[in-house]
Amino acid sequence: MFGYVMPLKEELKIREYEIFRSYYCGLCQHIKQTFGHAPRLVLNYDLTCMGILLDSLNPDKISAKNAGCIANPLKKKKMISNNKALDYTASINVILSYYKILDDVNDEKNMKSKALAIGLSPFISKLDVSLNCIKKKIKEYLNILTKLEHNKSFNSIDEIAHPFAMLVGDVVKCYPYILYKDSKILREQLFQFGYVLGKWIYIIDALDDFPKDVKNNNFNPFYTLYYNPQLSVHENFEYMKNKAEFTLLNCGATCENILNKLPLKKNKNLLNNIVILGMMDKYMQVSNKYSCKKHRRNR
Numbered sequence: 552m553f554g555y556v557m558p559l560k561e562e563l564k565i566r567e568y569e570i571f572r573s574y575y576c577g578l579c580q581h582i583k584q585t586f587g588h589a590p591r592l593v594l595n596y597d598l599t600c601m602g603i604l605l606d607s608l609n610p611d612k613i614s615a616k617n618a619g620c621i622a623n624p625l626k627k628k629k630m631i632s633n634n635k636a637l638d639y640t641a642s643i644n645v646i647l648s649y650y651k652i653l654d655d656v657n658d659e660k661n662m663k664s665k666a667l668a669i670g671l672s673p674f675i676s677k678l679d680v681s682l683n684c685i686k687k688k689i690k691e692y693l694n695i696l697t698k699l700e701h702n703k704s705f706n707s708i709d710e711i712a713h714p715f716a717m718l719v720g721d722v723v724k725c726y727p728y729i730l731y732k733d734s735k736i737l738r739e740q741l742f743q744f745g746y747v748l749g750k751w752i753y754i755i756d757a758l759d760d761f762p763k764d765v766k767n768n769n770f771n772p773f774y775t776l777y778y779n780p781q782l783s784v785h786e787n788f789e790y791m792k793n794k795a796e797f798t799l800l801n802c803g804a805t806c807e808n809i810l811n812k813l814p815l816k817k818n819k820n821l822l823n824n825i826v827i828l829g830m831m832d833k834y835m836q837v838s839n840k841y842s843c844k845k846h847r848r849n850r
Contacts, residue, residue, distance in 0.1 A: 553651070555755050556748065557596040558821065559828040567821050569629065572746035573615055574606075575599045577631030580618065581641040586677055593648035597752065599642050600825050601723060604744075607818040608730040608737075635728045636707050642678055643722055646686050649675055650693045685725050692718035700770050708798060711772045712753040719749025732814045744809040751802035751830065758795050759837045761788055785841050803830045 558571055578599050582591050606613065608707075617627040631637060635758060696714040705711040708710065723745030724738050757772050762784055764771035773791040782790070806826050815822065 553595040553597050553647075553752075554602045555597060555759075555830075555833050556825060557829050557833070559832045562828050563821070563824055567824070570818065571599075571603070571821060572615075573629045574603050574621060574637070576628050577615070577634060578602055578637050578644070579620075579639055580630050580632065580643060581634065581637040585638070585641055586645055593644060593652075595644065595648075597645040598647070600822075601643070601745075602634075602636045602640035603818055603825075604822060605639065605723070605726050605730075606631075606634060607815045607822060608813065609636065609728075610731050610816045636726075639726055640727070642682050643685070643689075646675070646678070646682075646689050650690060651754065661741075681727055685722060685740050687744075688721050688725075689718055692721075703775050705772070705775075708754055708757075708772060708776065709750070712750045715753040716746045720744075720746035721845055731816055737814070740809055740812060744806060744813075747802045747805045747809070751799060751806070753800070754795055754799055754802075755834060755837055758788075758792060758799075759840075761791060779789045788841055793795035794823070796838070799834055803827075804833070806830070 558568070560568055563571070575594075575596070579591050583596060614632050615629050616632045618630055620626065620628050675686075692714045695713075699711055701713065720742040724742035726741070730737060741809070743754050760769075761771050761773050763769075765774060765778075765784055765787075777791050777794060778787055779790070803826070807823075810822060810826050
């Protein structure tokens with residue numbers, strides 16, 4: 552359910568892409584400083600983009616340093632440092648990953664996931680007490696989602712996506728530091744942005760995973776709602792893609808509309824690239840995956 556929100560590199564200026572990488576590497580460093588090396592394995596692009604959004608509502612200039620990377624310790628990279636937005640995002644990254652991995656263990660009995668869950672467990676206790684409220688909310692929303700998935704007690708994609716959408720909305724809204732022009736209106740805008748983005752992530756992930764979930768007999772909301780055994784997996788995918796298209800495109804348009812209303816102090820072009828171009832590119836990749844495979848077979 553992670554890794555779908557990222558920029559379209561080809562449409563970024565070199566400087567803008569370097570800024571994105573410095574946030575990504577900076578998030579990795581913030582995870583290391585707070586939790587140690589092991590949790591860096593669960594670093595993802597979606598949370599990097601959340602950190603960029605929150606930091607862009609801070610008028611202060613970004614602080615950066617050149618440091619070695621665990622992936623390439625001999626080559627120094629530019630990394631955002633001493634950043635409150637990345638501090639918060641690092642903790643959310645660990646919380647979300649831990650509970651998501653626990654869910655994978657329960658669903659798939661995956662030994663790799665079980666080992667990761669055991670490895671991450673001690674780091675949950677390192678969280679600052681100020682994050683207890685959002686940690687509780689994340690756990691509650693994921694428990695609701697798990698029950699809906701296990702009982703298959705939902706009647707639409709919107710209904711099953713709602714808990715995860717609420718989770719992302721609250722994570723963005725409950726940022727514990729003061730923002731530029733902070734107000735109830737701004738916090739509600741952040742909640743709406745997070746809610747719609749969370750819905751988009753849940754649905755695009757379900758659509759992307761549909762063929763694999765059918766093959767492995769794993770839960771998938773599209774399978775539960777729309778699967779027709781008279782059709783091939785490919786034909787089912789095309790039908791489900793059409794069912795999801797309006798919601799996914801509407802989510803993308805709503806994110807763009809809210810983003811344009813936010814009092815961003817920096818990174819506006821980068822965020823526009825992520826929301827307008829990056830999300831659409833990811834949607835096109837997922838929706839055309841069968842067409843691409845068919846084209847390759849016919850070459």
